[in-house]
Amino acid sequence: MKKFSSQEEVIDIWLREGYEKVYDATSKDFQKVVTLEQFIELSTSFNKGVKNYQLETKTILQNLTHYVWLDDKREKVVVASFDELNQIQRFYIKPFIAYPETDQQYTKNKYIMPIRGEWFVFWGGTNEFVNYHYVYENQRYAYDLVKVQDGQSYQNSPIRNEDFYAFDEDIIAPADGKIVKVVDGIKDNVPGEMDERNAAGNYVVIEHANNEFSMIAHFKKNSILVKSGDTVTEGQLIGRCGNSGNSSEAHIHFQVMDSQDIVYGKSIRILFKDGNEPIQGDTISNK
Known part of the structure; x- marks a missing residue:
């Protein structure tokens, strides 16, 4: 991976507002759907009030490695899927739904x-x-x-x-x-x-x-x-x-x-x- 020493550190870079660096690691298909400006705007809004993210699950499925992170209040979720070349194929954010x-x-x-x-x-x-x-x-x-x-x-x-x-x-x-x-x-x-x-x-x-x-x-x-x-x-x-x-x-x-x-x-x-x-x-x- 050229831009990151490990896949796991992506979440910390993203939280520290390294939005452009994370965006550059996404696939061309992802970038066709979401522009850099949209990515920065959505990320900035989503990260408000978040102190840190913790890894919830890491799974490997269909040649993709999927990470699910939850914020410190367990109210927000970030999902990133990496291919075998360490390119981010999926990156999405949303409120976390739980039925404890x-x-x-x-x-x-x-x-x-x-x-x-x-x-x-x-x-x-x-x-x-x-x-x-x-x-x-x-x-x-x-x-x-x-x-x-x-x-x-x-x-x-x-x-x-x-x-x-x-x-x-x-x-x-x-x-x-x-x-x-x-x-x-x-x-x-x-x-x-x-x-x-x-x-x-x-x-x-x-x-x-x-x-x-x-x-x-x-x-x-x-x-x-x-x-x-x-x-x-x-x-x-x-x-x-x-x-x-x-x-x-x-x-x-x-x-x-x-x-x-x-x-x-x-x-x-x-x-x-x-x-x-x-x-x-x-x-x-x-x-």
């Missing part, structure tokens, strides 16, 4: 991830920058999981579902329970296309103890092996990963709710059996 009350309320049951083998957390965590679901009460603590090899979720080219490592992989029950809803028969999308009318695609809802309900979505068409009323045990095969619903590539959406209603039920932060709290960028597995 529900962040502290975990499920009463302990769960496992509904997967076999090694998977990658594409979305997950307790802020909207590592988990886009977070701002939606009915999905706040959901996870989107993909399979990755050498930094990519697909082999060859991302044209066919079969090119994606997650497609047709086993999906298992995250805990003992009873199947209360199954939707199947929805076709898998062509990669890059989405079916917004059937957002969850093919999905399963399982009722667990303590009035908790897990939902697993985006199954492969006609791959679900259970029906409403069936009892399942933790780790039992229930279907295969697909690309149905509001999905651009093969992945699994997993969440736990206080109701079987996927629209109006409230998402609950998941207590995992292994004690981990995975976030975006983490590799997870069930042995």
